[in-house]
Amino acid sequence: xxxxxxxxxxxxxxxxxxxxxxxxxxxxxxxxxxxxxxxxxxxxxxxxxxxxxxxxxxxxxxxxxxxxxxxxxxxxxxxxxxxxxxxxxxxxxxxxxxxxxxxxxxxxxxxxxxxxxxxxxxxxxxxxxxxxxxxxxxxxxxxxxxxxxxxxxxxxxxxxxxxxxxxxxxxxxxxxxxxxxxxxxxxxxxxxxxxxxxxxxxxxxxxxxxxxxxxxxxxxxxxxxxxxxxxxxxxxxxxxxxxxxxxxxxxxxxxxxxxxxxxxxxxxxxxxxxxxxxxxxxxxxxxxxxxxxxxxxxxxxxxxxxxxxxxxxxxxxxxxxxxxxxxxxxxxxxxxxxxxxxxxxxxxxxxxxxxxxxxxxxxxxxxxxxxxxxxxxxxxxxxxxxxxxxxxxxxxxxxxxxxxxxxxxxxxxxxxxxxxxxxxxxxxxxxxxxxxxxxxxxxxxxxxxxxxxxxxxxxxxxxxxxxxxxxxxxxxxxxxxxxxxxxxxxxxxxxxxxxxxxxxxxxxxxxxxxxxxx
Numbered sequence: 001x002x003x004x005x006x007x008x009x010x011x012x013x014x015x016x017x018x019x020x021x022x023x024x025x026x027x028x029x030x031x032x033x034x035x036x037x038x039x040x041x042x043x044x045x046x047x048x049x050x051x052x053x054x055x056x057x058x059x060x061x062x063x064x065x066x067x068x069x070x071x072x073x074x075x076x077x078x079x080x081x082x083x084x085x086x087x088x089x090x091x092x093x094x095x096x097x098x099x100x101x102x103x104x105x106x107x108x109x110x111x112x113x114x115x116x117x118x119x120x121x122x123x124x125x126x127x128x129x130x131x132x133x134x135x136x137x138x139x140x141x142x143x144x145x146x147x148x149x150x151x152x153x154x155x156x157x158x159x160x161x162x163x164x165x166x167x168x169x170x171x172x173x174x175x176x177x178x179x180x181x182x183x184x185x186x187x188x189x190x191x192x193x194x195x196x197x198x199x200x201x202x203x204x205x206x207x208x209x210x211x212x213x214x215x216x217x218x219x220x221x222x223x224x225x226x227x228x229x230x231x232x233x234x235x236x237x238x239x240x241x242x243x244x245x246x247x248x249x250x251x252x253x254x255x256x257x258x259x260x261x262x263x264x265x266x267x268x269x270x271x272x273x274x275x276x277x278x279x280x281x282x283x284x285x286x287x288x289x290x291x292x293x294x295x296x297x298x299x300x301x302x303x304x305x306x307x308x309x310x311x312x313x314x315x316x317x318x319x320x321x322x323x324x325x326x327x328x329x330x331x332x333x334x335x336x337x338x339x340x341x342x343x344x345x346x347x348x349x350x351x352x353x354x355x356x357x358x359x360x361x362x363x364x365x366x367x368x369x370x371x372x373x374x375x376x377x378x379x380x381x382x383x384x385x386x387x388x389x390x391x392x393x394x395x396x397x398x399x400x401x402x403x404x405x406x407x408x409x410x411x412x413x414x415x416x417x418x419x420x421x422x423x424x425x426x427x428x429x430x431x432x433x434x435x436x437x438x439x440x441x442x443x444x445x446x447x448x449x450x451x452x453x454x455x456x457x458x459x460x461x462x463x464x465x466x467x468x469x470x471x472x473x474x475x476x477x478x479x480x481x482x483x484x485x486x487x488x489x490x491x492x493x494x495x496x497x498x499x500x501x502x503x504x505x506x507x508x509x510x511x512x513x514x515x516x517x518x
Contacts, residue, residue, distance in 0.1 A: 004140040004155070007130060012168065014040065017138065018047030019171045020158055023184055024051065024150040025105050027076045030119050032111035035127035040136050043082055044125070045107045052105075054172050063109075067095050070104075075173060083123055089115035114450055123148045153199060155323060160252045161186065164245035166193070177234060180210065185257065186368055186407030193244055194258075198223050198251040209462065216315040218306040219388045223253050226387035228303040232295040237380045238282065248299055258370040258382035269407050271366070275381075276409075279369055280417045282378040284424035287394040289357045305359070308392035313349045313516075317447060319454030327457040337498055341366055344490050348443045348471055352393050355440055360392040364400040366407050395440040399448050403478040411481065445482040446491055449475050 008014050023032065031048070033041035046060040053073050060177065063069045071078045079100035086092070100106050110266060111118050123142035130137050161169055169188035184195040200222075201207040211242065214221065223246065230240045242256040263275035297303040321333050321341065333341075363385045370382030402409055402417040411415075418441060425432045452475050455491040456468040483492040 001144050001148075002141050003138060003144070003151055006138045006140070008040075008138060010134050011043070014044055014136065015047050015051075016158070016168065018044055019051045020154045022048050022051035023171050023173045024154050027104050028101060029146075030101060030108060032108045032118060032122045032124040034111055034124055036129075038126040039129065041109045041127055041166035042082075044127070045109065045360050046344065048107060049078055049080065049168075051172070062238065066160060068100075068439045070100070079106045081108045083108060083110040083113040086113055087111070089117040092117050099464070120272055121259055124146050130385065131161055135286070139399040149202065153197065154423045156183075156250060157195060157197060157252060160247055160250065161195070161254070164254050166254070171195070186254070186427070190258040194241070194255045194371075196223065196226070196238070196253040196491065198226075198253070200251065202279065205464070213458075214321075216312055217310075218312050218390055223248050223387070224249055224297045224299055225389070226253065227299065228295050228297040229338070229386045229389050231298050233383060233386065236286075236289065237379070239375060239379045240386070241382070241384070243298070246298075258372065258384070261371040261373065261486070262366060263369050263371055263381075264366050264407050269366070271404065271407055271409055271413060272371075275369075275371055275400065276413065276417060277420060278378060279364075279381050280421050281424060282381050283397050283401070284428070285378055286422050288425060288428045291359050293391060307357070307358070308353070308390055310349055310353065315346055315444065316451040317454075318342070319458060320450045323455060323457040323461060324450075324453035324455075327461065328499060333498075341494055341498075345447075345493055348446075350411070352440060352443060352447075355393050355395075355436065358394045360390050360394075360396045361386045362388045362390060362396070362400070364397040370402075393440055393444065395437055395444050396448070399441060399444045403445055403481075405449075405475060406450055408474055408477070413480070439487055441488050442482050443483040445478060446488055449478045449482065458518050 006017060009016060033045055035041055042062050049060050049071055050056055050058045053071065061069065063080050064084060067082060067085065067174055069080045121143040123140065124137040128137050166186055166188050169186045172185045174183035174185050180199060180201060182197040186195050201211045227243055230243055234240045240256055243253060245254040257408060262277060264270060265272050294302050294304045313432055321338050325333050330373045357374050368385040372382045398421055402414045421426060422434045426434060456471060459465040459468045482488050
């Protein structure tokens, strides 16, 4: 099916097209570059590879004589084939064509020589000379189910950037989060920004399942909550990205780039204690404030914060019943075990819901905390990913940081962070209930890490994102810490009886799912 027809006026337009393709390319994709000699196939392939590598000077030789070139890039491997000199489609086996498709993305010049060996869902770019010597016409043909949504979204982003005054800006893929949101770093003459792409969920079974799961967890469905909290937190003295441009209907935002300096360092990454200390002081300052339940959304109306209730606390731990425990057990959890598991949580959740309430940012951990060294005090923490903020117990975000799911927080650092938070709250509020807070901390440690056992398994099995499984051993370690507390004894006994620690030693997730360990 013909998807788009583009007229490229010059080499800059070719580079724009290459970047628009590179940011949406995925492993398993095949781009077939079709056209006569001099049509610009190699030029476009070279521009796509350089965009993927984020290196405009990368040496990208034509594979005319070698038949294939491979590039082991940070995102995924890329393979560049020139099939002009092959004798027949059977030769593709010898040059590793099928293996390349299985392990990365593939660019193919002279794809017609592949015959029936070219995948049916390849994206074909038919290139031809335009009206003038430097112009090219490109007709994009492909399987709509694989390509149409991605391509139309990428074209719409380019139009959004043009309207925002960022015409001809370079686009580079940024690692995203566990949601359906995508991110790009935008560069125009050395000035950078971050593009957030928050699309409406696809109306298929998988999209409906994701939407239902987010509704149960009371997660943001569009960009309005992000803008609301960017403004509300900024007005209260916290460092949030300035919103340069916003199209709430399309789900696009152009945001201030807070840089790449985080609160972790080393390989594998580990917390920088002084920065985590500043991050915990930020939470203490936020939680000491009187915070409203309704805020302006920056779009002409108000946003009312959702609140944690028994329904979604139960829904969150139930993710472990639906995805995490079945993965570990190799079978579904039966009805009686489900009932006994949820019954143990109800009195604990009653304690949490009877406790104090504040703004829970919910994803308050290392990927979302930037270090702004040129600022002072708690303003040195740049906040990201706060659109899912909910009214809930203040201990939740303390757990998110002190038991960071992405990096290992050592027990002594965890204790120091809790103590620092309690001391700051007690100094600001003489009546602060420190013992009650510590008890709530361990309840929410159990709740959050149980949920993550299910969430990471769901990302693997439903969404095809296996790399989160490398965090499983860390989540188990945090659960073991919580199991040492008196409040957790009934749940510890349930886990011991129903979730065998023999889940291949709980430590081989890297080998099982083909991912590198931390």
